[in-house]
Amino acid sequence: MSDSERPFQLAIFAAIGSAALLAGALGFQAAGYAPCELCILQRWPHLVAAATGLLIWFIGWRRGLALLGLAAALVAMALAIYHSGVELKLWAGPQHCSGGVSGLARMSPQDLMAALESAPVVRCDEVAWSLFGISMAGWNAIFSAGLSALWLASVRGRKAAAGTV
Template sequence: MQDIIGRIGMRKAALGVLALAGATILAALAYEHIGGYVPCELCYRQRWAYYIGIPAALVAALFVRSRPALAAGALAVVGMAFLLNTGLGIHHAGVEWGWWPGPAGCSGGVQVSTDTGALIESLRNGQTVRCDEPAFRFLGLSFAGWNAVISLGLAVLAGLGLQRFARRHLAAV
């Protein structure tokens, strides 16, 4: 196991994050635009880690040899983004399981307006997708649950790449 960890450098970690995160966000977008699943407010928030992490992983992969400190910083951003996203995915899954309340705007806590104009406008803008009702479950986990698992894996992968960098570059300090 230690040998495998020792072989995961920053470039391999960054390329792994690029591939896995890219596939994950493309799958989410395909479910939305091809499959017809409409994301809720919390689902959209969970995508930010991918929109930040993928470009940061690309920077890490491109600059690992010429500017290793920049690459390490970018990989640290990747790790932090996906670690935070793990927490957000767990929070969203907990909302779906009813363990704690979600945002009032998408978990059934919305007050219906008695103003006819406001009611008509809200109907025109489409229906609110509830954060507390999972659209899909696979092996007992919803999209939010799987996002938490994948995000944790991506954070660990980034951390493994940083660990090797730290051994090489910070040991001399």
């Protein structure tokens, strides 16, 4: 691989990684692990990174696109860290997906029952699956950090190949 091809290949590899994480999430969902709201939110940056990789594949490596992929991977990592912290009870998650219904004292019994029935079943602060003590959100954070490093290497690789680093 030549120095000029390296940034392109790193970006494509990072985009494939995001696509694989999306496929894994959908696979878990198909296997019966319903996603919580934060799980779904974490998918969007991976979709952006994968789509960015497709653009790079078709139109070629562009620094702006590589920066977009890097930003998407960093956002995915930040959301996954946030979700992991919610699962570990380090901080509170969104009230609507971490239990609790706001305004209980002001509700009639009928309104309370309707609110409880419409409350989401999948909680953001409960771990649905883990491997080696690390939840899906934790694994997403780890893999997203690696993908961020690949995108960063792609961004920096073209500069290094040009001799400006």
